[in-house]
Amino acid sequence: MSMLNVFQIAxxxxxxxxxxxxxxxxxxxxxxxxxxEDGQPYRAKQVVFAAKPVGATPPVGGVRDKGAAASVGVxxxxxxxxxxxxxxxxxxxxxxxxxxxxxxxPNVNVVEEMVNMISASRSYQNNAEVMNTAQTLLxxxxxxxx
Amino acid sequence: xxxxxxxxxxxxxxxxxxQAHRQQLLASNIANADTPHYKARDIDFREALQxxxxxxxxxxxxxxxxxxxxxxxxDVLEGATxxxxxxxxxxxxxTVNMDVERAAFAENAIHYEASITFINGLLRxxxxxxxxx
Numbered sequence: 669m670s671m672l673n674v675f676q677i678a679x680x681x682x683x684x685x686x687x688x689x690x691x692x693x694x695x696x697x698x699x700x701x702x703x704x705e706d707g708q709p710y711r712a713k714q715v716v717f718a719a720k721p722v723g724a725t726p727p728v729g730g731v732r733d734k735g736a737a738a739s740v741g742v743x744x745x746x747x748x749x750x751x752x753x754x755x756x757x758x759x760x761x762x763x764x765x766x767x768x769x770x771x772x773x774p775n776v777n778v779v780e781e782m783v784n785m786i787s788a789s790r791s792y793q794n795n796a797e798v799m800n801t802a803q804t805l806l807x808x809x810x811x812x813x814x
Numbered sequence: 815x816x817x818x819x820x821x822x823x824x825x826x827x828x829x830x831x832x833q834a835h836r837q838q839l840l841a842s843n844i845a846n847a848d849t850p851h852y853k854a855r856d857i858d859f860r861e862a863l864q865x866x867x868x869x870x871x872x873x874x875x876x877x878x879x880x881x882x883x884x885x886x887x888x889d890v891l892e893g894a895t896x897x898x899x900x901x902x903x904x905x906x907x908x909t910v911n912m913d914v915e916r917a918a919f920a921e922n923a924i925h926y927e928a929s930i931t932f933i934n935g936l937l938r939x940x941x942x943x944x945x946x947x
Contacts, residue, residue: 670834674841681845688848717849738835738895740842742849791847794912798841801923805837808930809830813937 671809673739674802676722680741681795687744688715688788692781699776702764710774712750712781718743750775819940826933828866832859833926835891840919843898843910850906854898856918862894 691713701710720743752775760769816824836857846852875882900909 670831670838673838677838677841677845685848717846719846719849719852738839738842738855738891740846740852742845787848794844794847794916798844798919801919802837802841805923805926808927812930812933 670739671802671806673722675799677739677741678795678799678802680720680722680743682792682799684715684717684742684744685788685792685795688717689785689792691715691747692785692788695776695781696778696785698774699778699781701774702762702771704774709754709772710776712752712774712776713747714750715744716746716748718745752777819936822936823933825867826929826936829863830926830929830933832857832862832866832891833922833929835862836922837919837926839895840915840922843915844912844919847908847910847912847915850908852908852910854910854915855895856898857891857894858896859894862891865894866891 695712698704698710704710719740722739722741754775755773756770757773758769759765759771762771765771836859839855839857843854843856846854877883898909898911898914901911901914903909
């Protein structure tokens, strides 16, 4: 049933995009977190997407699912920390300041995160729409001959 | 013995299968719009339909000697699946163009519904003939 694979494909994309949205939310929320859980300033995190075949179940009765090769979902392979240099802010009175009076702030690029957020939400919408269409088509298929 | 209804139903069934397959490919493209290095794919519907109806298979091996092995001919769908021509290049090597994909997805959905309507029409016609009303 190749139409059912569409649900898996769009579902994996929804999952990946919501994880990306979560990461963006974390980054934006911690844009000013001078001390994270490891004592260091918060480092911006980014998700890494990779294509992943779905529905590639072992052959049933020796018959390989022809549609399995065509259905490629998305998977988040890892969450990486940004290697960008920390933002240095001159705040001599801040208790976290170093000897020269500079405070290390997180390397979150707010503009980049906002762009990421919009992109993720657009992609999420697209995939949700794909799911809706697939559902409609599948229902029509089930009503054949009625 | 195949009746006319059988033949027509089989044609629409083949078309429906191909459209479902294409829907899957397009869903994959849309899902992977943000995946680096993903290459968008699509099927040449005309070629796939002709292949599925047994008219031709472009994966057959050319045999020029009597002792050449003919080969299985390959899978029609795999032969008709092609990579999309890039319209605008992306830095991450992704070739998905969301506008193209969405348009193709919507168009394919309409074709799918059309096939279902044809099948329903055939069945309804037969029903009318059987019941004689």
